[in-house]
Amino acid sequence: MEKSLLLGCPVCGTKLDIGNMKTRLEIVCNNFWGKKFCFCSKNCKRHFFEDPKIAYFSMEIGITNDIPTYSGGLGVLAGDIVKASADLKLQMVAITLVSRKGYFKQKITNEGEQQESPNSWDPSKRLFRVPKTTTITLEGRSVEIQAWLYEHRSQNGGLIPILFLDTDIESNAPEDRRITDFLYGGDKKYRLKQEIILGIGGTRILEALSFKISKYHMNEGQSALLTLELLNKNNLNSEKVQNQCVFTTHTPIEAAFDQFPYQLFQELLGNQFMLSTVKQYAGQDNLNMTYLALNLSKYVNGVSKAHMNYSKKIFPGHHIRSVTNGVHSFTWTCCFFRELYDKYIPSWANEPVLLVRASEIPSLEIWNAHMKAKKILFDYIKNTTSTSLDPNILTIGFARRATGYKRSTLIFSRIQKLLEINNRGKIQIVFAGKAHPRDVEGKQLIKKIFQYAQELKDQIKIIYIENYDMQIASKLTSGVDVWLNTPIPPLEASGTSGMKAAHNGVINFSVLDGWWIEGCIEGITGWGIGPHPSELVSVEERRKRELNDLYSKLEYLIVPTYYKNRDAWITLMKNSIAKLAYYFQTQRVLKRYITEAYLL
Numbered sequence: 001m002e003k004s005l006l007l008g009c010p011v012c013g014t015k016l017d018i019g020n021m022k023t024r025l026e027i028v029c030n031n032f033w034g035k036k037f038c039f040c041s042k043n044c045k046r047h048f049f050e051d052p053k054i055a056y057f058s059m060e061i062g063i064t065n066d067i068p069t070y071s072g073g074l075g076v077l078a079g080d081i082v083k084a085s086a087d088l089k090l091q092m093v094a095i096t097l098v099s100r101k102g103y104f105k106q107k108i109t110n111e112g113e114q115q116e117s118p119n120s121w122d123p124s125k126r127l128f129r130v131p132k133t134t135t136i137t138l139e140g141r142s143v144e145i146q147a148w149l150y151e152h153r154s155q156n157g158g159l160i161p162i163l164f165l166d167t168d169i170e171s172n173a174p175e176d177r178r179i180t181d182f183l184y185g186g187d188k189k190y191r192l193k194q195e196i197i198l199g200i201g202g203t204r205i206l207e208a209l210s211f212k213i214s215k216y217h218m219n220e221g222q223s224a225l226l227t228l229e230l231l232n233k234n235n236l237n238s239e240k241v242q243n244q245c246v247f248t249t250h251t252p253i254e255a256a257f258d259q260f261p262y263q264l265f266q267e268l269l270g271n272q273f274m275l276s277t278v279k280q281y282a283g284q285d286n287l288n289m290t291y292l293a294l295n296l297s298k299y300v301n302g303v304s305k306a307h308m309n310y311s312k313k314i315f316p317g318h319h320i321r322s323v324t325n326g327v328h329s330f331t332w333t334c335c336f337f338r339e340l341y342d343k344y345i346p347s348w349a350n351e352p353v354l355l356v357r358a359s360e361i362p363s364l365e366i367w368n369a370h371m372k373a374k375k376i377l378f379d380y381i382k383n384t385t386s387t388s389l390d391p392n393i394l395t396i397g398f399a400r401r402a403t404g405y406k407r408s409t410l411i412f413s414r415i416q417k418l419l420e421i422n423n424r425g426k427i428q429i430v431f432a433g434k435a436h437p438r439d440v441e442g443k444q445l446i447k448k449i450f451q452y453a454q455e456l457k458d459q460i461k462i463i464y465i466e467n468y469d470m471q472i473a474s475k476l477t478s479g480v481d482v483w484l485n486t487p488i489p490p491l492e493a494s495g496t497s498g499m500k501a502a503h504n505g506v507i508n509f510s511v512l513d514g515w516w517i518e519g520c521i522e523g524i525t526g527w528g529i530g531p532h533p534s535e536l537v538s539v540e541e542r543r544k545r546e547l548n549d550l551y552s553k554l555e556y557l558i559v560p561t562y563y564k565n566r567d568a569w570i571t572l573m574k575n576s577i578a579k580l581a582y583y584f585q586t587q588r589v590l591k592r593y594i595t596e597a598y599l600l
């Protein structure tokens with residue numbers, strides 16, 4: 001049977017059973033974007049092609065592991081938002097860059113030196129090339145932009161198209177063909193060109209493909225130039241543009257905002273956009289992408305309550321809400337827990353709030369599922385690093401981008417203490433994470449971890465898994481016992497890997513920052529490290545209390561509970577699922593966006 005029929009109706013999910021006379025009579029198929037789509041009825045076809053959609057713009061989208069167009073949390077979140085939209089059968093289209101060379105592939109030498117190589121992929125092997133293009137003038141040259149279509153299908157049939165923008169077309173000048181190669185590679189000029197393609201090119205390609213758009217949702221500021229295109233289309237009526245724009249900020253410090261000199265902006269775009277207008281919204285001195293998005297969006301949100309509070313301080317006078325991030329439950333639940341939830345909480349994947357009932361799952365089955373996930377991770381470690389880890393030892397996981405504020409080496413602050421704890425009950429630690437090629441400090445941290453691993457090798461096994469990606473994230477957040485996070489507050493705007501851990505009954509042990517301020521119920525859903533942000537303490541005092549909590553909770557709570565009170569441990573696991581996973585998931589996030597931003 002034809003593939004498009006087998007997949008069900010992309011709007012309502014109804015099976016397109018051509019054996020059934022009734023449905024067969026009503027099935028309608030149509031070519032669109034150069035591709036054939038089949039629907040259960042005329043009505044659904046009309047919804048798909050004529051209803052205005054939400055356009056979700058993100059510099060990176062991590063939708064599946066074999067499309068390496070993401071670098072970390074921002075892209076994975078974007079992918080999870082798309083997946084939840086498909087579950088909820090929302091009419092959305094997502095726009096990103098094709099990043100043909102990916103972010104990068106990471107190798108690490110025995111000395112802990114990170115080596116980078118391009119993570120090339122071929123969109124033609126994986127995606128469908130849409131036969132329409134659009135153009136933009138850059139440095140006086142016309143640059144043609146094409147789009148590759150990926151259709152994300154939810155388990156229940158919903159379909160979201162993702163457009164991957166690409167300038168690697170023969171008609172373009174050689175240097176313009178390289179614009180959409182490297183995610184976060186190159187200099188400021190390269191980066192601004194990419195953001196022009198994403199924001200302005202993205203808006204134009206949607207128009208070329210006759211999409212009707214009700215809202216433009218900017219996931220972080222890199223796509224903010226779309227507001228300029230909308231201003232031009234709306235005779236510079238800023239209110240009209242604001243009504244169409246939604247902005248999610250992810251950055252809690254001003255220094256990290258994306259900014260460009262106006263000279264560069266003019267060098268690339270000439271007078272296509274009036275400079276005085278741009279300055280009015282994006283700042284007088286520099287083109288500040290965060291300001292641009294902020295000033296031209298009616299709805300603006302931070303990604304946790306704490307992050308909203310910091311953002312309000314940075315942007316006085318702006319109304320900023322908070323929608324705390326989530327993860328896509330089905331994606332981030334490992335197969336053994338999926339089986340368990342299917343058995344005890346049917347339809348949990350369609351409706352993850354049902355995970356609130358996890359306390360009813362028998363403890364032994366929770367433990368067995370966990371041990372199976374642990375084995376998958378340990379087998380992977382054995383195959384890739386030739387190190388055997390003992391599954392009966394308490395295993396701590398730490399994996400995220402290797403960068404200064406994440407403080408991956410904080411746990412090694414007092415080695416003697418760590419060894420004492422290890423004598424009371426053995427521990428082992430698994431790390432992973434890439435440092436941005438130009439992040440010297442981040443690379444130094446990886447090296448440090450290798451040195452500690454060497455120094456402690458006779459007592460504590462410390463593993464560093466290379467080339468952290470979604471697949472490894474999935475193995476790690478289900479296969480360790482404790483998920484550690486020790487960022488410097490308030491720099492973790494939300495954080496999401498701990499939410500993945502919670503979906504698999506892995507216990508969070510984290511600094512009270514980002515989502516964990518909302519998730520942590522001390523001793524019930526996991527444990528907190530350091531003071532609550534409402535306590536105003538000095539930097540030194542904070543660090544002292546962080547180290548105190550880190551070591552004393554490991555020694556007196558975590559290690560003894562794990563080894564001597566397995567029932568209490570499994571209760572914590574169930575609480576992680578029932579009190580954290582049920583809430584920190586992207587269907588909840590999407591429902592908030594729909595009622596507060598998209599229907600606004």
Ligand SMILES: *Cc1c(COP(=O)(O)O)cnc(C)c1O
Pocket residue numbers: 071072073074076399400401468469470473474494495496497498500
């Ligand atoms: C989930 C995920 C992240 C984000 O992790 P944080 O703890 O939020 O920093 C980064 N990289 C990958 C590959 C992920 O899957």
